[in-house]
Amino acid sequence: MKQIITGDNSITFENPVYEQAYHSLSGALSEAKLKYAEPCKIAEKAKSGSLTILDICFGLGYNSLLAIHTAKASNPKCKIKIYALEMDPQVFGLINKIDMDQEYAAIYNMIKRLSKDKLSIKQGGVDLQLHLGDARETILEIKDKADAVFLDPFSPPKNPELWTEEFFSNIHARMKKSAILATYSCAALVRINLVRAGFDVKDGPHAGRYAPSTLAFPLP
Numbered sequence: 663m664k665q666i667i668t669g670d671n672s673i674t675f676e677n678p679v680y681e682q683a684y685h686s687l688s689g690a691l692s693e694a695k696l697k698y699a700e701p702c703k704i705a706e707k708a709k710s711g712s713l714t715i716l717d718i719c720f721g722l723g724y725n726s727l728l729a730i731h732t733a734k735a736s737n738p739k740c741k742i743k744i745y746a747l748e749m750d751p752q753v754f755g756l757i758n759k760i761d762m763d764q765e766y767a768a769i770y771n772m773i774k775r776l777s778k779d780k781l782s783i784k785q786g787g788v789d790l791q792l793h794l795g796d797a798r799e800t801i802l803e804i805k806d807k808a809d810a811v812f813l814d815p816f817s818p819p820k821n822p823e824l825w826t827e828e829f830f831s832n833i834h835a836r837m838k839k840s841a842i843l844a845t846y847s848c849a850a851l852v853r854i855n856l857v858r859a860g861f862d863v864k865d866g867p868h869a870g871r872y873a874p875s876t877l878a879f880p881l882p
């Protein structure tokens with residue numbers, strides 16, 4: 663896969679099947695921080711001592727990486743449980759090609775231990791469990807409720823199955839009342855389907871784009 667150096671010098675790849683990059687070209691790691699970890703209030707929620715995250719479309723694992731880094735910086739004792747959903751085993755090979763910045767290398771080395779034969783890692787208070795397969799099915803395996811949801815498929819035209827009302831309802835059922843869902847897309851259909859699935863929807867940060875991202879809050 664073609665490697666791309668993004669605007670903040672972090673690496674992403676272009677997926678030839680979807681003809682899209684895994685991250686915003688303005689900055690892959692910045693996107694994980696500004697569009698996912700920060701708006702989901704990971705630092706604040708980590709202060710409670712435990713955090714459960716549903717990372718939908720794990721890809722290169724940057725959203726989980728930034729969440730772990732942010733949570734541990736806020737509360738080193740925080741216990742973090744991550745349910746990561748990903749369909750493509752090729753990501754393990756891509757992850758292992760990345761020479762991560764020193765600041766994040768220790769956590770990314772943990773993520774690098776994931777493979778098709780090793781789908782869960784426990785280290786330093788982090789319990790990362792990867793569910794390999796179509797997220798529409800693997801989400802049904804999650805019996806826990808999350809404090810934060812990262813929703814990061816390819817764009818709605820390229821990856822339509824993960825932007826539907828039905829899929830969003832299955833996410834809603836796996837969120838605590840106080841949980842926050844973040845996604846980079848502000849497409850009208852995405853927001854309409856979120857509302858239909860029982861979410862209140864607000865603009866999220868713009869972070870390097872003209873358009874805002876989207877934050878969704880589960881209504882009771």
Ligand SMILES: C[S@@+](CC[C@H](N)C(=O)[O-])C[C@H]1O[C@@H](n2cnc3c(N)ncnc32)[C@H](O)[C@@H]1O
Pocket residue numbers: 683684685694718719720721722723724725726747748749750753795796797798814815816821823824
């Ligand atoms: C935009 S990338 C995600 C980037 C990732 N969040 C990161 O931080 O590196 C989208 C990912 O969704 C995965 N994907 C696409 N359709 C899927 C599906 N139906 N079920 C599970 N994963 C899917 C792709 O394989 C790809 O890794």
